[in-house]
Amino acid sequence: MKSLLKFITCGSVDDGKSTLIGHMLYDAKLLFADQEKALELDSKLGSRGGEIDYSLLLDGLLAEREQGITIDVAYRYFTTDYRSFIVADTPGHEEYTRNMAVGASFADLAIILVDATKGVITQTKRHARICALMGVKHIVLAVNKMDLIGFNQARFNEIRDDFFQLTKDFSLESIQIIPVSATNGDNITKSSENTPWYDGLALLPYLEQVDVRKDKEQQFFMMPVQRVSRPDHTFRGFQGQIEAGAVAVGDEVIALPSNEKAKVKSILLTDREVQCASIGQPITVQLDREVDVSRGCVLTTADNIEGADLFSAQILWMDDTKLVPGKQYFVKIGTKIIPGTVLSIQHKVDINTGQHIQAEQIVKNELASCEIALSEKIVFDSFERNEALGSFILIDRVTNMTSSCGVILQALHHAHNISWQNTDITREVRASQKGQSPVTLWFTGLSGSGKSTLSNEVEKRLVSLGYHTMLLDGDNVRLGLNKDLGFDEVGRVENIRRIAEVAKLMNDGGLITLTSFISPFEQDRSYAKRVIGDAYIEIYVSTPLQVCEERDVKGLYKRARAEEIQHFTGISSPYEAPRNPHIEIDTSDYSLEDATDYIVKEVLKFLSL
Template identity: 50%
Template sequence: MPADRLRFITCGSVDDGKSTLIGRLLHDTRQASDDQMAALARDSAKHGTQGEALDFALLVDGLAAEREQGITIDVAYRYFSTGKRHFIVADCPGHEQYTRNMATGASTADLAIVLVDARKGVLPQTRRHSWICALLGVKQVVLAVNKMDLVGWSEAVFEAIRAEYVALAEAVGIERVQAVPVSALAGDNLTRRGDAAWYTGPTLLEHLEAAPVPALDTQGAARLPVQLVLRPHQDFRGYAGTLAQGRLSKGDAVLVQPSGHEAVVASVAIGGREVEAAEAGQAVVVTLDRERDVSRGDVISALSAPLPVSDQFVAHVVWMDEAPLVPGRGYWLRIGTREVAATVTEISHRIEVNTQAHEAAKQLAMNDVGLVKLSLAAPIPLATYAESRALGGFILVDRLTNATAGAGVVRHGLRRGENVHWQAFSVDKAVRAAQKGQTPRCVWFTGLSGSGKSTIANLVERGLVAQGCHTYVLDGDNVRHGLNRDLGFTEADRVENLRRVAEVAKLMVDAGLVVLVSFIAPYARERETARSLFAPGEFVEVFVDTPLDVCESRDVKGLYAKARAGKIPNFTGINAPYERPEAPDLRLDTTAATPEVLARQVIDAIGG
């Protein structure tokens, strides 16, 4: 029986033969059933690229678009085994636009097969994929120099490609490279020897069967990310998860992080059966000797060696979204079993993956890789990716669409995040609000320039003050004279503009005020990020809905005329987008009522 399991990926540039190699490998190891072979014959006749011969790539390319276009789009996983080992292989797409899919496959791989077309040599996408493999912890590579039959099995061609790739591997941090000359289509040097007498190394399968599998760290300090709190009845409270590192035994002293509460492990169970200890990689349920507030996303760590806790860290990020990564924009960060609001505060540099050069950048486009700094809404226990894939790898999720926008690896925490703590005071928001006899809120007016935001906000404040309320108005133009005078009107500057204002508004609400924010706020993501800073009910989004032509007809400041004349770049509604609120808390139709009537609607809505 096979003794262990190797997870590997195939990657490289377009048309290097990745799917053909995997299909041929499955065929030659007799992993394809009779039904699959019959389907392959039919598909080869319809979509194949090999004339009357079987097109082995179609064993792996499962999407209709892949078969029609002859490319790999999604990551295709296949399982097979030999007498020596089990395998899970991820066939990854070669097109640059699907780099995010390749990164997904690499994140769990132990080894990568990097294919290179012998006629083309090492290409930019070869370098990109190799760099991402190294970034995501893949330290061993099989360099499969494919289509050797088309260059006459030239040893000189093979050696030149091997030497170039070894130099690349050393530069990006790949530790082990085994180069194999192959013909994926004919099957040479996959499971059997080819015709090149000069090659005396292992076949591809022989190397896969012998390649070392990185062992889980069972000797380090225990780390248990809590996935689920089990409470079947009032006499039992257990914490379930997969032990990410170390060994956890009954009687061990542990620390619940990030809360810092100490406890002792009362019991350890695997598969419903109590055991004395569990090791890394095992799914366990543990109980503690005392009542502790433990939730999903917490980490139970060895008391003798806890993880550092911080709300700021440095990470490498592979950006996957069509919308660029802009500092200041908010996302959900999912790391281990925890989800927390996060913001990229700074892009230190973009990495040119073909040369590994560091380039200055204000944003990251899709498929870019960069070194960034992140700030979290709450501190979390942090492990570097080098220490733990399970606890050091994360994804960034778009707040609006819930789509994965980026993937990253923790490099190190920032000391300022570890050493700066929120100072609690005896006089809090509730006391300040009670003193003023009001419910503090942030009322956020959004709409096009000239829609009437500031006019209505001014009337709302006058009405609230007349009723004895304590208020303040944050106006877009006024704030740009001081706090945000260093910001322009690029997308990145607009995002930072709104981030700062939202933080100021949060402090004003904490002071017990009703703060009225009058900003265009063109991006839905930033408005949602602003909302997330406040407690439920504290944030009221007011959409001042005025058609563009009406705003232009007013043009009190002459801005639309300048924008139309090309004198103002990035002007919202003309040459920059405005994302209308889909579900505002209050919509004001300025074409149907006077500002005074609309202001009264706002006051009534917030209970003033």
């Protein structure tokens, strides 16, 4: 059986990636007759004056052909006498870096093209670093357009030395540098007479013989569960792809994170029953007893794998919006999707030098190291040990777009040193002593909506009714606990995080807590709700912007309109209105007394023990 090589072509715009692969397929006679005829006909209308435009074999989109660039990832499957291949031709434009990263995630080898007239440029460096991030250990640097510099050996050597300097810290297993002309075919399928000074293999022969086998032999079996198959009451099987080791009927496996043990009763490979299966095979495992397993769990024979809820990672940021610490996402690791928060940005990477730079936020196409906390402990591994359980993506909770891809460096076991200290006097004891249900009344709305005035009146009314309360006002907290925070997105996110934690502690003290903050972002209010739990009562003061601006008690809107205040909610920064608040009120429709009556009446429904 022929071995399979999955590789990617990448590089900057117009470096000749599509032309290179197209010429390779054409010269090696790996095209069907109708494909070859269509290529010759399409080329007559192309940009090369009737000469064959080999890039048309891979640039399938109309926009790609019109602009002469690659936009989407184009996959090609072909085979020679020595090997089978899958190639992903990826875009070179910086705008489509996410597409290039998708291609790199599947590849065993990367062909990085550079224009001999330009040398190693920023986009070359970016793509090389992304390939390294994605675990690509074998690289071919194709120095293209050698015909435009007269096949100058000195220039080739200069580019070669620059690339070796770039990749010296990448932990690559092989680097091959080949001088080529994608248009003319030099060193594509056979050695060129124009480069007598190059004694290596041409590109295709090199790809046919390069050894990219990965040493994945591990002592333990590991399979993330993708689906639970239960066609009837007599069968319950766990389906997934084996990501490490092998498993056989009779083996004892551990179900994580429950740590329950069971023996393998049967193994199905597609519709065939087999006695054993190994890495890379999709199987259905039936166990000899009932265990707690669902999608996202892991079956393994290892007894030293522990769950964790915090890890350090390297990421490629792919979203148009900036990454700031404190923002929440869905984290997909293996077959598990779970809420998570980017706690901190350790540093970002200078694309040109590789130096680590301190950063408070990350923008599109930047590489960075960060720490990510999960909402609960799950099973994962470092990318170095297990690619399937060591790679992840961050998904925007609102748009469901992939915001980032990354690899896990290591678990951070803060829980080994810090744990929640249970006290003899519990929240229930304190609440019973005060005769009330401790809740957090989370007032949110625009500046000038009346939330501070209203929350103050509501607290006075509750105290008069005998309740024990504490009001956290936005301005007051900013003058004390949070005086070190700014008003940009980073500061706003951290401001709300701290308030949520303080409100929870006050609820633990048995108090009814009232908070009055703009809290403009839905994801931040969702975070507060997760921290505070069922005690969270959201009160949306929905007074319209026009009314708030007319009130403008502090003159803030006027200053914001004059651009004297940056990041002002409602003017230069958005307010995301709550979708399903527990209570909603527009203060422009009520007197203060009537508004207070209404809120207190609604709140009392939540306060009975």
